[in-house]
Amino acid sequence: METFLPFVLFAFVASITPGPTNILVLTNSARHGLLRTLPIVLGGCAGAALLVLMVGAGLGDVLAHHRRVQTTMAWIGIAWLTWLAWQIFHAPAQAIDPHTLAIGPRMGLWGAATLQLVNPKTWMMALAVLSVFAGTETDRMLRVMWLSLTFFLVSIPCMSTWAWLGVSAAKFCRSAQSMKRFNQGMALLLVVSAWLTVLV
Numbered sequence: 001m002e003t004f005l006p007f008v009l010f011a012f013v014a015s016i017t018p019g020p021t022n023i024l025v026l027t028n029s030a031r032h033g034l035l036r037t038l039p040i041v042l043g044g045c046a047g048a049a050l051l052v053l054m055v056g057a058g059l060g061d062v063l064a065h066h067r068r069v070q071t072t073m074a075w076i077g078i079a080w081l082t083w084l085a086w087q088i089f090h091a092p093a094q095a096i097d098p099h100t101l102a103i104g105p106r107m108g109l110w111g112a113a114t115l116q117l118v119n120p121k122t123w124m125m126a127l128a129v130l131s132v133f134a135g136t137e138t139d140r141m142l143r144v145m146w147l148s149l150t151f152f153l154v155s156i157p158c159m160s161t162w163a164w165l166g167v168s169a170a171k172f173c174r175s176a177q178s179m180k181r182f183n184q185g186m187a188l189l190l191v192v193s194a195w196l197t198v199l200v
Contacts, residue, residue, distance in 0.1 A: 004150075007133045011151045014128075015158035019121040019193050020081050021048075021112065022162040027088060027186045028107060029166030037163045043112030044159055048122050049152035050113070055126040056134050056144030077118035081194035089187035120194065 016022075021044040029037035107115070116122045129151070134144050172178060 003133055008154060011154040014125045015155035020119050020190055023186055023190045023193060025159055025162045026166035029163040030170040034163055034167050039109035040107050040112040041159045041163055043109035045152050045155040047113035047116030048155060049148045051116050051122055051126045052129050052151055053148040055130050077120045078194050080118045082191055085187040085190040089184050091183055
């Protein structure tokens with residue numbers, strides 16, 4: 001219990017602070033609405049929780065002994081997120097009409113879950129969970145499972161908050177020009193959130 005409450009606070013901060021997944025949730029909910037963004041929320045939360053479980057099951061130890069692999073994975077993730085931001089920045093803008101469905105591709109549950117594999121923020125969070133909260137006792141794997149489940153449950157309302165913010169932001173995107181500015185702003189935030197993981 002002495003580590004449970006600090007971990008819940010850690011999970012809350014890690015989930016609610018701006019990051020690539022939260023920005024993509026905000027962008028998608030602004031364009032497609034809250035209900036169509038829920039699979040992204042569930043996928044992102046499940047992917048992050050699964051990464052915590054994988055790192056705790058031994059992947060974290062492998063990465064700790066192979067620093068170059070960890071660095072390479074981080075740069076691949078940053079490159080992919082930068083490319084994604086470029087796509088959002090240059091996406092054709094259309095005014096949001098609450099009575100019609102937005103056209104164009106959108107991320108789903110599977111896409112949001114696999115995004116965590118290239119999200120540097122999620123990797124750093126999972127490695128922090130392993131080093132700070134998992135412990136070294138014989139029941140370590142059981143603790144990792146509980147930490148993974150707890151992170152999943154805490155992250156859902158946090159990421160849902162970002163989805164709600166996106167729906168609220170959509171009220172100001174009633175013209176193609178305002179939607180273009182919104183897309184460009186989100187793309188820049190995505191780049192900043194990705195690059196801060198290696199620059200800070």
